[in-house]
Amino acid sequence: MPASKVQHAIQATFDDLGTPLHDVTFVVVDLETTGGSPVASEITEVGAVKVRAGEVLGEFQTLVNPGLPIPAFISVLTGITDRMVASAPRIDSVLPSFLEFAKGSVLVAHNAPFDITFLKAATSRLGLEWPGHAVVDTAHLARQLVTRDEAPNRKLGTLAQLFGAATTPDHRALHDAQATVDVLHALMGRVGNLGVTTLEELQSFTSRVSPQQRRKRFLADNLPSAPGVYIFKDGQQRPLYVGTSVDIRRRVRTYFTSSEQRTRMAEMVGIAESITPIVCATPLEAEVRELRLIAEHKPRYNRRSRFPEKAVWVKLTVEPFPRLSVVKEVRDDGAQYVGPFGSRNQAQDAVAALHEVVPLRQCTVRMSVRGTGSACVLAEMGRCGAPCTGAQSPESYDEVVQRAADALSGDVRHVVEALEERMSVLAGRERFEDAGHLRDRLMALVRAAARAQRIRPLAASPEVVAARRVEQGGWEIVCVRFGRLAATTTTAPGADPMPVIEALRVGAEDVLPGIAPAPAALPEETEKVLRWLESPGVRMVHVDGEWTCPMHGAGGARDRLEPMLRAREEVAGFGEAPGRSLHRPPGAVASGRSGRLG
The missing domain is CATH 3.30.420.10 (Ribonuclease H-like superfamily/Ribonuclease H)
Structure with missing residues (x-):
């Protein structure tokens, strides 16, 4: 940045x-x-x-x-x-x-x-x-x-x-x-x-804070009282822990007092020999820098976001009779991808949800256009058209594939309705455990599909510039390219923000696009940027690309189902705060349109 x-x-x-x-x-x-x-x-x-x-x-x-x-x-x-x-x-x-x-x-x-x-x-x-x-x-x-x-x-x-x-x-x-x-x-x-x-x-003194831990408080003496990222390092300058705060010095001082109750943090402080501060222009920059540093160095005392590159995707393969496959990366192979998922189990649940409704083949063997194999149990149960035997033509199977593709990228209504109807039947038969498994699969599907539908437009946009007023005056400006935070800054209270925005765009990081639908950044970074863009008061200044979501996309189904699930438990999606709307971008802006800030 x-x-x-x-x-x-x-x-x-x-x-x-x-x-x-x-x-x-x-x-x-x-x-x-x-x-x-x-x-x-x-x-x-x-x-x-x-x-x-x-x-x-x-x-x-x-x-x-x-x-x-x-x-x-x-x-x-x-x-x-x-x-x-x-x-x-x-x-x-x-x-x-x-x-x-x-x-x-x-x-x-x-x-x-x-x-x-x-x-x-x-x-x-x-x-x-x-x-x-x-x-x-x-x-x-x-x-x-x-x-x-x-x-x-x-x-x-x-x-x-x-x-x-x-x-x-x-x-x-x-x-x-x-x-x-x-x-x-x-x-x-x-x-x-x-x-x-x-x-x-x-007032906060407690013997739970060791003398060794207290002696290290000098490490905070010269840190800035400003927003940003702080990095605890050992004697070999290896990062031990990365954190972020609106006031670096004030936050770091708490690691040497009784307000810090985590045993692993006391151990980390005992090893630390220095703290490196990185002052950031905006809170969003601090969050992104923290994520990138954790992903790069994988500090042993950080538990969150250490392996964001391990997110997995569901792939609708490109072959005579396509199938769903869980993969580790997006490739430029013409296949359709949905995700990212936080774990392989979540991806497999989403695949299982689609298989409940859409009779795609589930075997992994390669097939020719002319089926010569024998039917499997799924075909006998009516859950697969048996293209392996030639009983289902490529044209007929293509219609099934299209239903799956629509559910992943666009209209998910028929899949959700069918799964909810099946859940009701199971519950009516008092098969509550089976209904619960089906519910979990449905939620995995709509969460991931909604996430993919949110990320795709931003990941495909060469540039999005947005602004939000700062409480103390001025504007917080963000420039995003292909889903990656390319630059951010703030303007002085009362100053015209447009010259600052133009200078920001000129000096922003050059970003190459990712392989669609993956963004050019870690998916978790793009999620953070999206949450900022969707926050109250954000104004779109310039959009190079199209930022839209499907009318009947998975976001609407997720927003309807998530509150019912939260009535029983608090569940957050991969990189998401619980209950956040996934289907509503702050506005659909046509290619090249710009706005001014008043």
Whole structure:
């Protein structure tokens, strides 16, 4: 795609870089309550300590009148009695003061879900809006960082003793918050040694991310914050994994955090020594480049699209009595082809569906015009006219061949109707398994025929140029030749796009046509281009060729049958998103016609 517009890396945003821990204001909070449920219990004490960069900035402490008796068990545990809270303020006056104290901070608590749930419940009951503080749970961090050899449990008292906290927790809110501050600082020291330096990394920290994996995060430091493709490589510069993103740097950083849960990706990161970014002009270019790179290098950690060249086709042979054959490639031999299929099994299902309705011969022997063989079982069953015996003339057999050719390239209605009628008969006889097999064969046929009918016009068109408005302004321009993405770029907001389009066409890749009906690109690439061309808002600027689909083609049957099948299971066709229409191009444009963009 030589005419692609080069984009320069932009300055990463503050959010993208992450918030350094030394710049974060933490408010470490602890609550005492009358019980364990915020529905049936109330807060009796609030204690909090505000810290930043290891320095205490302030403290907040108050008893709270819960408005109900404190259970004796709780009084024994906390030392807070009904008499102590009788003259204390109610939560409706305490909570606004605390929220003001904690404004703009990150809340920290030991077993944070308990304290935060009580605070949110109280905020809701008072008709206030919860500020949405970021939260750090020291108990969670301790479970990741403190081994059983160091401490028998992760209770606050145990951790305070382990780390030598200056305050001993005693179930009084301020004392427990002060002890939690020391525990927090000790835990932050440990994660700092593992390369965690930002709030976002602290919040997502998990021991499932190995230290080796975290140490590799420097690989993302100089990557551009721009759309495109990224390639993880090993020490010999061999591609390990290829991916795509609208923001390369932001996406790659996730491979070094807990957001990446795939075991094979952790293994890949451990092997990786470098990352190569390729900035792309448009998202479509990024998708196509990713596909081509995966097909070229077959990185071992990519699972999708590693062998797109292995797609198979169904061929209607050229011989005195043609038959259907599953083949690996399209040749310039005058035969009719349909596909591509994602697997040989899918192709065989489609062939079986046609054989159910169209009495083509299924034997593989070569025949002369004069049949001299003996009839097979299919002939005896009436499912073949027995041209091998001379019982069926070449002219009569040609009519059968034409029915098969029409179903593959044009009108599929009679095949679909016959198969649906047969399915109904089988279901009526409670032969549901047989009906299910027939349904699967029918879907394989209509999907592949619809795909072929979509690909064929684009694969045969020397050039298609289309455009779509970009949300930020300007246009996204795509040039396609014989089904291959030849060039793509974007125009500046407010600029006349036509000069850019003409320059794009001049500089676009020269593409030789594929052997019809195959495109000049991998079929999966042509599918991606088609999905873009069919997306909302795309305008056809220039079409050299004819882009049409048959009136009664397989796309209509697929669109009707697919929703019924999806009611039972989600099934996507080869290279297709589930449920996408296959029979409607964005418009039929005559040869040589062009359009202007307003």
